[in-house]
Amino acid sequence: MIAVKNLTYQVGNKKILDNASFKLVPGEMLAVIGANGAGKSTLLKLLCGEMNPTFGNISFNEKDIATYSIHDMAILRAVLTQHNTVSVMFTVKELVMMGRYPHFENKPSAHDFEVMEKVMAETGITHLAMRDYNTLSGGEQQRVQLARVIAQIYDRPNAFLFLDEPTNGLDLLYQQQILQLARSMANRGYIVISILHDINFASQYADQILILKNGKTVALGAPLNVINCENIHEAFSIKVRLMECEEFKCPLVIPSGLLV
Amino acid sequence: MVGAVCVGAVNISLPQFWSMLANYTGLSTQQLYTTQQTAVLLNIRLPRVLLGALIGAALAISGASLQGLFRNPLAEPGLIGISAGATLAAALTIVFGGPLLNAIGNVYGYYVLAVAAFVGAFITTLTVYRLAMHNGKTVITALLLMGIAINAIAFAFTGLLTYLSTDEQLRNITFWSLGSLGGASWISFSSAFPFIIIPLIGLPFLGKSLNAIALGEAQAAHMGIRVNRTKTVVIVLSTMSVGASVAVAGLISFIGLVIPHILRMAFGADNRLIVPASAILGAAALSFSDLLSRTIVAPAELPIGIVTAIGGSPIFIYMIYSQLKKQQIL
Numbered sequence: 001m002i003a004v005k006n007l008t009y010q011v012g013n014k015k016i017l018d019n020a021s022f023k024l025v026p027g028e029m030l031a032v033i034g035a036n037g038a039g040k041s042t043l044l045k046l047l048c049g050e051m052n053p054t055f056g057n058i059s060f061n062e063k064d065i066a067t068y069s070i071h072d073m074a075i076l077r078a079v080l081t082q083h084n085t086v087s088v089m090f091t092v093k094e095l096v097m098m099g100r101y102p103h104f105e106n107k108p109s110a111h112d113f114e115v116m117e118k119v120m121a122e123t124g125i126t127h128l129a130m131r132d133y134n135t136l137s138g139g140e141q142q143r144v145q146l147a148r149v150i151a152q153i154y155d156r157p158n159a160f161l162f163l164d165e166p167t168n169g170l171d172l173l174y175q176q177q178i179l180q181l182a183r184s185m186a187n188r189g190y191i192v193i194s195i196l197h198d199i200n201f202a203s204q205y206a207d208q209i210l211i212l213k214n215g216k217t218v219a220l221g222a223p224l225n226v227i228n229c230e231n232i233h234e235a236f237s238i239k240v241r242l243m244e245c246e247e248f249k250c251p252l253v254i255p256s257g258l259l260v
Numbered sequence: 261m262v263g264a265v266c267v268g269a270v271n272i273s274l275p276q277f278w279s280m281l282a283n284y285t286g287l288s289t290q291q292l293y294t295t296q297q298t299a300v301l302l303n304i305r306l307p308r309v310l311l312g313a314l315i316g317a318a319l320a321i322s323g324a325s326l327q328g329l330f331r332n333p334l335a336e337p338g339l340i341g342i343s344a345g346a347t348l349a350a351a352l353t354i355v356f357g358g359p360l361l362n363a364i365g366n367v368y369g370y371y372v373l374a375v376a377a378f379v380g381a382f383i384t385t386l387t388v389y390r391l392a393m394h395n396g397k398t399v400i401t402a403l404l405l406m407g408i409a410i411n412a413i414a415f416a417f418t419g420l421l422t423y424l425s426t427d428e429q430l431r432n433i434t435f436w437s438l439g440s441l442g443g444a445s446w447i448s449f450s451s452a453f454p455f456i457i458i459p460l461i462g463l464p465f466l467g468k469s470l471n472a473i474a475l476g477e478a479q480a481a482h483m484g485i486r487v488n489r490t491k492t493v494v495i496v497l498s499t500m501s502v503g504a505s506v507a508v509a510g511l512i513s514f515i516g517l518v519i520p521h522i523l524r525m526a527f528g529a530d531n532r533l534i535v536p537a538s539a540i541l542g543a544a545a546l547s548f549s550d551l552l553s554r555t556i557v558a559p560a561e562l563p564i565g566i567v568t569a570i571g572g573s574p575i576f577i578y579m580i581y582s583q584l585k586k587q588q589i590l
Contacts, residue, residue, distance in 0.1 A: 048482060074484025081482075087331035087474050088529035094471075101472055102484040106532070152483065 001025055002047075002160060002191055006056035009042050009215075016042045018215040019056070024208070026158060029186040030193045031206035035236050038212040040195045041082075044164050047193065048079050060160070074102035077160040078149035082168065084141065086133050092144050093129045096120055099151030115154045123147040123181060139174035142166065146178060150185065161185055163194040167201065179205045203227050203250040211235045223250040233259065308444035311452065312550040312564075313543035315441070315505040316515055318456040320542020322498035323516020324523075324535045325463050326385075328470030329494045330392070330403065333521060333579060337502045338513030340388050340403055341410025342381045346499075346506035348414040349380025354429050355421045370451035370507065378455065378503030384410055385499050389491075439510040439565030441550050448508040455504030459497040460539055466490060467532035474529070512565050514572025515542055515549075521579060 002024045009017040017039040024030055032040045045051045047058060049065050058065045060076060068076070078099070086095070096119060100112040108116075120126045123143050128136065133144060146166065153159035163182060167175040175198075183205050186192045196202045202209050203223035211218040211226060213235045219226040227250055232240045237259050242251040319337065326335045326342075337343045353376040388410065392403035422430055469490040472480035477487050505512070519542045523534050546564075549571065553562040 048478075050478060050481065070481065070486060071484040074482065077482075079479075079482040081476070081478060084475065084479070088333065088524070090471075090474070090529050094528070094530055095475075098471060098475065098483065101468060106468065149482075 001061055002193075003059045003062070004047075004056070005058075007043070007046060007053050007058065008055040009039075009046060009051065010054040015215050017046070017053075017212075018217075020210070020212070020217055021056075022208070022210060022220055024191045024193070026189045026191055027186055028191055028207045029183060029205060030191075030208045030210060031202035032193065032195045032210045032212065033197070033199055033202050033235070034212035034218075037214070038235070039215040040212055041164060042215075043212070044079075044162055044193070044195060047162055048077070049073055061158070071102060074152065075156060075159070076153075077162060078152040079162045080146055080149045080164060080166055082164045084145045089132045089134055091129070092125060092131050092133055092136070093120075095133055095144055096125075096147045096151050099148040099154075102152065111155075115151055119147045119151045119154055123150065124177070139170045142170060142174065142178065146181060150181070153190070157189045160191045160193070163192070165195050165197060167196070167198070175201070199227065199232065199253045200248075203253075204248060227251065227253060303445075307446045307449045308441050308550070309547055311444040311449045311508065312441050312547045314449070314452060314456050315509050315512065316519075316542040316544070316546025316549075317460055317539040318452075318501035318505045318542075319512060319515040319546070320519035320538040321460060321463050321535060322501045323542075324520035324531070324538040325466065325470065325494050325498050326516070327520055328466075328473060328531050328535070329491060330389070331474060332403065333524070334517070334576075334583065335403065336514070336517035337381070337498070338511060339517065339576075340392075340407035341414065342384050342388070342499065342502055343506050343511050343513065344411045344414035345384025346377035346381040346503045347511055348417050350377045350507055351418045351421050352376070355425045370448055374451060374455050374504045374507040376503075377507040378500050381499035381503040381506070382495070385495050389495070438563035439512040439568075440561070440563045441509050441553075442561060443508070452504045452508045456501045459501040462493070462497050464532075464536040464539075466494060467530070467535045470494070470531040470535070471529075474531075510565065512546070512568055514568045514576065515546055517579075518572045518575045519545055521575065 002022075004020060004022050007017060007020040008015060020039075020043060022030065032043060034040050042051070046053050047065075049068070049070075052066070060068065065073070090098075093116070096116050097108060097112065099119075100108055100115060103109075104112055117126075120129060123146060125140070125143050125147055128140060128144070133141065136144065146163075149161065153161065161182065166178045166182065170178065179194075179201055182192050182194055186207070194206070196206075206223065208221060209223055209226050210220050211231055211234075218235045219231045227242075229240055229242060232238070232253060238255050239257045239259055241254045241256050243254055244251050323336050326337065326340075327333050329335070330340075350373050353373055357372065357376075388403065388406045391406055392399055394402075422434075469480070469485045469487075472483050472485045473487065473490065475483075480490075481487050520534055520538045523537050523541060527533055527537070546568075549567045550564050553564045553567045556562060
């Protein structure tokens with residue numbers, strides 16, 4: 001369980017994140033949306049324990065995250081960051097195995113190899129196993145990185161997966177694949193928190209949506225309750241139209257120009 | 261190593277070597293060798309070969325570790341100015357600490373030099389690291405330019421010191437800037453040994469952390485790696501071994517660059533393998549270079565720095581070329 005209470009992060013007088021609160025139970029996927037500079041990445045960094053909040057607190061399974069050791073955090077949550085450059089030539093296999101680092105001292109166990117194989121199969125990268133990471137396309141690289149973070153928590157069904165704009169710069173097929181993988185993790189009992197830019201992706205895949213603007217919470221709740229013209233106006237300063245569509249549980253958002 | 265012990269200005273044949281070994285271990289009483297050969301072997305050649313191997317291992321392993329830390333294969337103690345910083349500190353100690361060095365005698369003198377070189381190397385590394393790392397990424401141009409600048413400063417000051425120094429000090433300083441194992445003795449070996457053996461044992465344990473840091477510092481922290489602790493340990497241990505090497509053998513460049521590079525080409529980038537393997541290959545490579553340096557123009561000697569530079573610089577040029585090509589600048 002993740003409980004975030006009155007979370008505030010302040011630099012000087014500016015509140016980058018202002019009084020955010022939410023609760024997530026196992027199996028839930030939260031999408032965080034908002035314009036650039038809304039505080040999404042700050043929220044994720046606070047959740048990762050990379051920065052400490054000015055006010056408020058975050059608890060994982062009813063324990064404040066400040067009380068977790070860096071190793072205990074590593075086996076409880078995995079993070080896919082936005083920019084992943086790998087400075088040396090690792091093979092795909094080696095990279096995925098790095099996800100198992102918190103689980104072994106110096107030599108991976110048979111179980112670690114098993115997890116690596118399974119995750120590579122699930123993310124569809126088995127055929128890339130021996131390739132040099134730096135020679136892969138952007139979409140393939142992103143899937144390898146996702147495989148690495150999934151491997152980190154694969155055998156911990158109560159763990160959390162944090163994703164920072166995982167579909168950035170990917171083509172339509174890869175976007176769907178990545179989000180489907182995230183969704184399937186939630187269906188298996190993980191809590192997934194993902195920053196997304198595409199509102200329609202957020203409403204299709206997530207159970208809850210958090211809309212931020214200038215650090216403040218515009219809306220929080222199930223897609224059907226929060227995706228409406230007013231909230232989108234408020235958060236993105238654009239005009240939108242909603243379109244009902246049979247296959248989607250939530251109306252699609254179509255941008256229709258600037259606010260005047 | 262056996263080969264390196266035997267070949268040199270005074271030749272010792274293999275049967276003679278084994279005979280000496282057998283004699284000393286009490287296996288045989290037959291003498292196939294002369295006392296001069298024994299003296300050469302025990303007092304000159306053996307410490308020299310061991311010191312060469314030790315320093316080769318030290319330079320290569322610190323090169324491999326620093327490259328992991330800087331996230332760049334071009335980070336090499338010599339190139340980025342760490343050895344130069346150590347040299348400057350050692351030169352300062354020789355010139356201004358002369359009376360002190362004389363007072364405490366030879367063995368401790370070496371220790372003082374090693375510590376001074378370590379401090380010099382440490383300060384340089386911290387400076388370079390602060391200035392060349394930006395948001396957890398190495399800015400290559402900054403890194404290499406810093407190296408050039410620090411090398412220039414260190415050599416300028418070392419040059420300046422030569423005016424202030426006595427004849428004997430001058431000879432010492434010149435020896436430092438060229439790099440040589442010519443001063444090897446049991447004393448220099450034993451003074452460098454503790455400073456180098458600790459990094460040799462400690463650094464291989466950091467292979468996993470260095471692998472994770474290759475993905476980025478934030479990413480490594482997410483994987484449960486204590487990034488700051490790893491950084492401190494790598495910097496302290498590598499500068500310790502570079503400092504000790506410089507103190508006893510002067511500036512020997514390119515070993516720390518070329519050895520890890522060759523291993524990466526052969527076995528991939530896994531630091532759990534590259535770091536310890538660098539020590540072994542580095543030891544072998546420097547022993548071999550030393551063998552060349554004292555046989556090519558025998559009975560005279562080439563400074564070993566020249567041998568490693570001739571072997572290493574073409575590989576260095578190739579590495580810069582391939583990096584630029586990867587970044588699509590060329």
